[in-house]
Amino acid sequence: MRRIVPKYAAAMALMGLGPVVLAQPGPPSDQAFLRNEGQWPAEVLYRSRSEGANVSLLRTGLSFSTAIPLAEADEGDPEKQGYLVWNLDLGDAGPGTRITSDTGVPSVHSFLRGPDARGYIVHPQQVSRITYHAVQPGVDVVLYHQGDGVKYDHRVHAGTDPASVRCHYRGIKELRIDAEGHLLVRTGLGVHRQHAPVSWQVVAGERRPVQVDYVLHGDSTYGFRVQGAYDPDADLIIDPLFDLLWASYTGATGGSNNINYCFANAMDPQGNVYLTGMVDSSFPTTPGSYSGPGNVVPEVFVAKFSSDGSTMLYSTYLPGNSSEFGTSIAVDALGRAYVTGKVDLNITNMTTYPSTANAYQPVHALGPDAMLTVLDPTGSSLVYSSFLGGDSPEDGFGIALGPPGIAYVTGTTSFIGFPEVNATAYPHGGRDIYVTKFDIDQSGPASVVYSLRVGSVGDQCQVHGISVDAAGNAYVTGGISSNSGALSFPVTPGAYSSTYTSGQDGLCALLFKVGNTLPASIDYATFLGPGMGGGVDVDPLSGEAYVTGRTRTFAFPTTAGALQPVHGADMFGNANNDAFVMKLDATGSSLLYSTFLGGPKEDEGTDIVVNAQGEAYVTGLAHVDFPTSAGAYQETVASLLSSDIFVVHLNADGSAYGCGGSTLFGGSADEYYGNFYDYLAPSIDLLEGTGSGDVVSLSATTHSQDLPTTPGVYQPVKVNGIADQPFFLKLGCEQLNAPPNAAFNTLVEPDCTGGLVQLFNTSAADTSWQWTFPGGQPASSTDQDPGPVQYAMGGQYTITLIVCNAFGCDTVQQTISVDPEPQLPVDLGPDTTLCAGDQLLLGPVPSSGSITWTLNDTIAQGSGTTLVVMESGSYSVQVTDSSGCMGSDTVLVLFTGVEAVVQSAVNDGVCAGGTWTFQAADGATAYEWSFGDGNTATGPSVAHQYSTTGTYQVQLVVSEGLCSDTVLLEVEGIPGPGSNDVDVVFPNVFSPNGDGINDVFTALGTPGDLACFTLRIYDRWGLQLFEGSGAGAPWDGRSQSGGAVPDGVYYYVAEVGGRVQRGTVHVLR
Template sequence: GFSTCVLLLAIVLVVEPASSAFRLPLAPAAPAGISHAATDFGRLPLQFEANEGEADAAAKFLAHGPGYNVFLTPGEALLALSAPRPGQPSAVVSLEFAGAADEPLLVGEDRLPGVVNYYLGRDPARWHTGIPTYRQVRYQGLYPGVDLLFFGNQRQLEHDFVLAPGADPGVITLRVKGTDTLAIDPTGDLVLGVAGSELRLLKPTIYQEVDGHRLPIDGGYLLKGGEQFGFQVAAYDGGRPLIIDPVLSYSTTLGGSGDDYGYDVALDAAGNVYVTGKTNSTDFPLMNPSQPGFGGGGVDCPSDEVPYRLCYDAFVTKIDASGTTLAYSTYIGLPGDDEGYGIAVDPAGNAYFTGLISLNSDSLPDMYIYKYVQLARLDPLGAVTYWISFGSVSSKGLAIAVDAAGRAYLTGEVASSGFPTTPDAIQTEWGELIDAFVAVIDTTANELVYSTYLGGSGEYCDLCYSSGKGIAVDGAGLIYVTGQAAASFPTTPNAYQRTIDGLWKAFVAKIDPTRAGMEGLVYSTFLGGTTLSDFGHDLALGADGTVYVTGATQTDAFPTTPGAFDRTCGTDGICNTTDNMVCDYVLPGQLPICHVDVKSDVFVARLDTSQSGAASLLYSTYVGGGGHESGYGIAVDPAGNATVTGKTVSPNFPLVDPIQGAIGGNIDAFAFRLNAAGSALDYATFLGGGGDDVGEGVAVDTSGSATLAGWTGSMAFPTVNPLQPRAGGWEAFVARIDQGGEPASAFRVLLPIAIR
């Protein structure tokens, strides 16, 4: 064999205001036993994709990291950096290989299992699919006897110069373009002024391996004039490899991200986790993305919270069962708002998500105010294999279920006529101010199998509001839906409750899509008390076909059953008081948005829809403290235990063997498991920090371990130190709790999904 001299160049890139003197640590250690999501994400290999037409032809390979993109051409490496702070310009920095070979060969090495797909518009001729990805790229013969390797992980882009015996490190010269200044500071860092900020290439560590130990070698950067630099190295043993070792990393700590919300979560049989939600972060973490670019950029969307804000994209992320690897993560969105509200997985590992998409019109080309339902299917590698938008104006999909044949079952709400229905629908016409809908779409045949409005009597009224929030399908193809409805909502003679007092009540409906008209409504009942409102937010099916539903009740007369865990609302038996000020949607950099909130409790109910009347309510219970809480997600294990997540403002929320024993802020997420009889909590815990935290969705595996998704505004969620000081914004989270109520060893906080 022969000796090789290895020159490793890895530059720590720190972007900060030019006047600032501090440098943030790259990755502070999380406490023992805690797997911090962003830390896990940072360990993932950076993937380099071959350029097959998705980028400028000069680039042979490209890669996407949080806050930067890198394009590798024969003569230079181009770094496209995101703006370090809102309002500051982005930058493109070029590292040109001065004096190098004219046409070095660029080769992808160490093929990764994932591929990249680009779906550009609706014309398949413009799509680029199945693009291979690699762990590293080699420039062969860049200088005489010198190869250059690019590799890294999602936070660090590294490049190594590999010198064969006799090669001269002095020939390596990098010419910098796109910077204002270039200097070496007293610490030995190379400092580049970039668009009013600083790009720091930290002083390299130079050493040789001798008998398993590192022998330090003096050296560092060398300015060569004309915006060029290289390396100076003191005397060393030419018979051994030489290593010059910094790291190129773009930290988004100072740049900051937008707002990211997780709304639903699903599991496949192998334990892989699927999450959907919405984001307006242009540096959202991606892996094998079907859509690598943020679609909502440059467009302002109207908002209930502020006059205008940056539009959202939906996202779909798949995480492996260990919680340490992103299998894929992608934007799904166009200009305007696109949001993911529900996700489900079929037995083959295809993920289906629904939500809304915003479109413009010829008369209002800059206003993306027309909302429609969207549905997409992603294969196990993350390629989008089916996508449609459908519905009528002001419609959105809020929940989804799937069967083994690739049929997607959707529910949501629609506020207009013209929603597509099938001839056998329960209700073919828009009936209220807002109606629920139920639709079945065969994604293999691209066929609308069944679709119906589900709402009121056809008499318009200001408070006639029905919305489908949760959906499930059994092995016989029967559909189960929950949500909220007004008094004119259709019920069946076998219902537990056919009439209501108050504004809106939860409903549970069972639909047979093979039967026409009202005969298809097999079971439909209200579930609520007197006065004010009750809301159904999610449901799940037990192994025995019984229906579990959760939501929120504002009434102290909500129906409960003997032996239930809690038969009174709150701690004093009184709901619907209005003395509780809640500031629950605080915008970063804005004043809190506060309102007087009606006190409510979580409810959990279990129904047997094969029974009639009172016999169909197997159990029903309140769960809550002295303030306001809502149940947003429910899942059931094979033993019939129900795990619920949501939000609470109650310091005295009932706790059993909690992971977190005290409320962390104004609003915390919670998780609890209710036994199969509805009589006791197996565990109950807060999940939150000093900000607002909300649990939106939950899934359980066959062992009873629960995986939660939601969003957090806390600096530390749930009680661990943040990876780095936060720059603001909401973040999605995923957390797993094992079947005993303890944080799973590899999964306590899998993901604040926006890397800071």
């Protein structure tokens, strides 16, 4: 892995990104890539920090920059700074390059610009690993963080020439290769170095290192050159060392007088991490866990963390009123945590440490006892808890699991009283080793399957590790110290070594195997050489055992071709402790490989795990000059005077590093396991089958306040100063011989009938692909990233992806739900009746696509989003969007109402004061008349008499429902005469003799006064002879029968102007 930005670099990744305000404080994303969600220009995909600089990930590669204060500017004024920018183009990466990342988590950052909160970018996602696929044909580039820098690896797929790889710098001053093979990049601010590559490939199941060197192509482009043997039919990984996946403190708050140690960790199949150790009351616990706060005295803790290290899933004490120690932990397939360790008695020889009713030994014996405690998957209750001891001190040092419910515990015991059950009797000494097999599904005495004790008369034995193979055989390592040298430890005939040899510390490492038949007995036991065994693992099928530990002698046995056959020596030629790793065959009789791991100072192997390929992952404590891989995550100890933990990945024959190489991890103070306890740390566990490689979890205790923790973990900051603090982390390395891991994501884009499904292949280590899409079009694909799949109708569909590489195949299925979009939302509303003369606005309808309006299905009306309607008819609209989805609606619009019509307006006479009669046309339900003189009336037919002469406008308003109409009519108003304004006179004689002179009797006056006039004639006996009206109502002297009346005097009654006038008239012919 290559460091790519100098430590002096700082500032913005691209010029002109603009000001940014962090909305909440938190650690910068120095160990993550922050996704661009709108806070930067679109060409920036991700942004991060690398050794003090800002790094922007572009489609074409990476862009770096550093701020340069202008000569006249204050260095603290960002407005007066220039920027030095240079780029690294990755091959032919460009717009078509597929770029993927791991699952993101919300960051602690927010970007606020201006007063409008709608433009704020709040907690954009951050990721830890990004892959540029096919930057050149057959070449991928993976970016991640290591230490405080961004790192990148090249993966050259089978069939691709590594010499074709090109990486091009822009904006630098010089590119050259030094004598050690490192790449030197000179910018305007100085020179920085990229380590020489470390590469290998797997051929025929065997890992083979490949010598790869940098080579220059011109002034600013570099590539790679393979030296020596290389198989073009196998993938080549350039720089595949350990990656730090995450690291976290545990959050203990105790000060320097407190005790907070972590001795062991384990992972479940989901990658969740479980820790145990001894802590005081300052350790955090979770609600609902088995116990609340602990006592001041040390006691056991058990904590479970999520697989990404971000969340404490549960944390509990296993409390008593004395000192309790959790020294080893294992987790079964059900998620139950098994813990062993030691329980002391208090000054009253009592303890309140919990035991369960089904315990083998529910009551503590004399002196410290070992224990086995099992928590349920939630950490809220005890499944099983038992003491294990006799009348002398016992300790629990190691635990391993068989099938669910089966646990193997090992530790030490002294003197008498330790329970030996269903086991062969072996010699006892001053301090012995025991191996006890539990079945927690049984109860009481039946819960111990066997309990075996072994030692050497008069000698002291120590044990640290235990492992179990698939057949249930237990493998135990530790050491023995003998004052006499006349050991009675039962080394078996044919063992690898039956000779006790001790070094400067008087110890001899040992290994023995306990068979799975009853009575339990030792199948083999062997000495290993001067030193102490610290950890053991076994190939579950072959029974080959792997042991690590420490030795202080040059004479410790190693094998030819081993990674480090020679013990380290200090400047005076003395041997301090080195770690060792040994592999023995299934019978314990042959040494398959043995190597030192160490430098000139004190180094110690404390734990070991082995993967299915027989590759060992070893951890322990290291000091200055411990050998690490070039380009390792941490190449040297953080402080010359302190210890760090180391992790070494060995290949299957112990001759070279595996993909993880050798790295250190630590801060500027000690990482260790406690100065006055024999419980070893760091501890390591392994999770295989994670897709592209192995993942190991590690735990220990630190004084350092500057461990390289990662963003988003449970506790990135040490909260108790230099005091003890448990910590834990995960490392990963890419396995070339690992089978692929199939994975993909989908994005369903519904349409009007079905949907379009976008596919995102997130598989790992995949080289071939078979997709099937039942019900889709296309129905299958062999592309790595197939195009979208169209489903013609809605429903549930199962997509299958099979990925393969040279080492196997993997299959994943995902059921998707295709829910078609509803028809475009077009709604014209209900059918509507309007009044004549009104208008109706239909719409708006969706504006996307085409719009067609029609009247009565035939007459085009327009294509806008609205339509103004003014006539009756059936109006329809159809909207079609860009994807072909349609929506339509129809509405019936009726314009109706009434018409105001005055059918007749009649005055009942021509006389003054006559009455007007008005008649409206039928069809309305309400009629309102206004006569223009302030008087009104209702109804279809009305009459009105005016009191004042004049011209009047008569208004008729008719209504039917909500509709109405109005009409105006002009009439003449002539009032009836009154006593003061009518001037009418009558003659008193007339001669109706037909001579044309004075032939009639009539009123004399103006025509207006005579227009409304009534005259009646009576004889002296009151018989009415005549009645007439209007225009003076002339009487011609005849009776109603038509005959002439005799001459004489007659009476008249006249009505004129509303008054009655009487008199006599003389007929004289």
